[in-house]
Amino acid sequence: MRRLLLTLALGATLTVAQSAAHAERFELAKTALELRDDAGRTLDRHALRAKHMDQRHDDGPLAVLQDADSGRLQLWRASAGRLQRQAEWPAPPFDLAQLCLYRDPQGLLQLFLLGKEGLSAQWLIRGGEALPVQALATPLDPGGCRVRDADGLLYLSEPGVGLWAQSANAERPGRRLLLADSESGEKALNAKLDAWLAAHPVAPLPAPHPVVLATGQTQPVREAGDAADDPAIWVHPTRGAQSLVLGTDKKRGLAVYGLDGRERQFLPVGRINNVDLRQGLRYGGRRLDLAVATQRDEAGLVLFGISLTGRVSELARLPTGLDDIYGVCVGRNAEGGLDVYPNDKDGRVLRLRLMLAGTTWQARPVAEYRLDSQPEGCVVDEAHQALFIGEEKRGVWRLDLATPGSQPALVITAGPGLVPDVEGLAIHPGRGWLVVSSQGSDSYAVYDIRPPFAQRGTFSIGVNAALGIDAVSETDGLDLTSANLGGPYKDGLLVVQDGHKRLPHGPQNFKLVPWAAVEQALRHGR
Template sequence: MTMSIKKIAALALATVLASPALADSLSLGKQGLRLLGEQGQVLDEVQLRAKRWDQRLLADGAPLALLHDADSGELLLLQAAAGRLRTVARWPGPEFNLEALCLYRDPQQLLQVFLLGDEGLGEQWLLAETAPQLKPLKQARAMRQLAAAPGVKACAVRDESAELLYVEPGVGLWAGATNPERAGRHLLAPAPITLEAGLAAHPAVAAPALPRAVLPVVQTEPVRGQGDAADDPAIWVHPTQPARSLVLGTDKKRGLVVYDLQGHERQFLPVGRVNNVDLRQGLRWVDWRGDLAVATHRDENSVVLFEVQRSGRVQVLAHLPTTLTDIYGLCSGRNPQGGLDIFVNDKDGHFQQLRLQRPAGQWRSETVAAVKLESQPEGCVADERGRQVFIGEEKRGIWRLGTDEQGRMSAPQMVLPVGGLLTADVEGMAIHNGPQGRRLVVSSQGSDSYVVLNADAPHAVIGDFRIGVNAAAGIDAVSETDGLDVVSANLGGAFSEGLLVVQDGHKRWPTTRQNFKLVPWKAVREALGQPRVAGAK
């Protein structure tokens, strides 16, 4: 005998919730949603005509339900408390014909819903924050569109394993990723199979524990380039008004973008396919002093040299040729003479140290050292105070190169191989020079997280973190970060302990071109369990 959709949903809910018996419970009938007491008595009822619904438990054990009103097409969020049901939010439903909905409460305790339609259409929406208390969004936000399957009549989400389950008639039981930053699905069991049989035959396996999430408070406007375009940021600190500091970001298909700390674009330089960018301030030569930024130009196999003026205006000074054949990443550092060294790499593993010169008022560079890694590097950072350079070999790990009294780099030594907290690809790197010491921050791209090490030997790992959804501010989470930068300067407001800027590999909410996210360093410090140093500003 084929089970009804209502029985399938009830079984799915029982499997997903796996919670102790509640004093109050919910039941959907022909007359509407009922709140039942411990003995099955009706405590309260909301009359409406609904066929599709799901429920979750709040932290205090009280049930929460989302229903699709069959008459108005709205989605209604109801909460049970003190023996009563109340509607806490209502939103317009999806544009497509809704056939199934299922709730999901993610590790950040955000309430989301999967909405599946009759033609394989689907969407994942963010509805509310649930901790420390329920905070519905005024407008439900579509986090991504889904290509589900035609003919789906019911679905279930296992919160603990982060799986969306549904049956495609004639094909079988699918399991899809609940993380809106990660696409993909796989077939759990071939047809013929029902959802309840699949739930019983394939018990949930708990997903790996995630590092603590910090929240971005600002996001930049998207870059101009489509697809994988945004790549690497660099932070310029205004010399007298820190709140007017800027973020330089590469659009590796079109040029260099300059943003303010509110994420607004202030300048765009259409210089072409620049990949990585870095800058140093307070540089000096006999006839010139100021702030310089550098970026790799992949069409020219050159380094583009920019001046950042005191006003924050950026201009191109020169294109510096290199001998590399497939230029990729770079970083820069102040050398002992007060000038600039540029550490630039090739996809084949060659790594060169260029010293910027200014003979007769003309910008030039000369190679002062070179090393070779076995495979592709990209991210790197120069730590002048520690007289060292860190390089990320994408598939292998983090290397350290010491520098001599002249600032020339030496042979590399591995300080942290891929494995454990560090997951390939090893990408962006930056040094936070704070009151607690120097911290090396590294993008662990394969795990959508960031690893923090002590910059001093023996380079102990301090911890890791990820960047989650800021539901209140309407900012999506971060995944697959390429480049990043960090400063410890007090930039005011949320950034009083410094600023971390990261590239976001998947821009959601709405889904559009890539951008950069701005995170207060204070949030990172707290996520790592590091106390604030007494007297630190």
């Protein structure tokens, strides 16, 4: 599920106001960019007609401005009393009205470019590169802009209207909020903006989670909007680097990706939501790798076979008797075959046993369970014969599969470390850990899979600026393996769905995270 949030946590000193406390600051004269000390003496001067400048001093003096003659944007730094132009970029494809800089919680520099007709953009500055993060809709002809890092908000003034605030976090864009009405002109309104900001002290953002970085990402799914949903990892039997990621495009079908993120295969099987798989299953003297996905138009299941080379093919469509099928997970049963656990939005969870008679597949009902509200993500703990089910609003339930007649018990309650919606679940068998997507906080919580189900820590997935891979937010499904897949994934792999693809902007996709990075984040986060 998707939630648009704007947290109005007001405060912090303006970045432009901070410059007075530093020995060097940039000033725009009529025909030059000047570097001055705190006594106002000019240290260096460069002939330039410029406009729309913003500057920062948190990583040494730097400024971004627009050349008034060429329209190009320039990045300047100061060192030892000298001006240095570090980078230059083409102007955005709109008439620029304002620009302002932002240092995000990860410490990365970002730039807001606000247009005169409501067309605006957010860029990530990486060394000498400017990477587009997102397009923005902003007020027409904004009179001024400020970003306060501590509350993560972009503040705007709109002459004749008033003062606005909106999220500076591209992963959580939210809605624009009118802070104060005003019929003032631009100059008076900007003074009012500065006064308003100074009068509202900081209520800082929540403490950040330890950050890990994805080292790979898949190609985007075919459809825009909320389309990608749930991944499953297939491990190659002999060559780990040739393993695959199956990912659902819930508007069109199932995509199959290599670990390089390239699509290897696409099966247009319709609106499938969740997918899970098991390898080395025993059926009729054969060992099979099988995947199962929920097909929402048919309220049924699609069964796939996976060959030894990783070729995926549809084997069967199986009815479930559910009305609004949603999530699914699978687990190996005592006979070596597959049990399937689909759920319905009304709270029902089924246990179906996958049977093969000749060449015909069937799903035989074994048991039915019920939660009070909507579930989706689930995972089977085969080692302890248990099923974990995520109830989106409440937490995680555990069901003892070895005891007939047992019912689910709530073992992890949603709270500060696990913010609804509770979404994807996966188990690291070697560690005995359960990883849960905390969609409401764009993070992941890790728990022991045995009582008392203690929380091991949390983490989030940030921007890998070096590789041009954006951060992850609003994750639905996830999967992980502890198998050696080679390279960065020799200690295992975590794959997560990303709710907003920003670098470059496009349809949703899946991010690949080395499991070793998660382990390190959990150790350092304690």
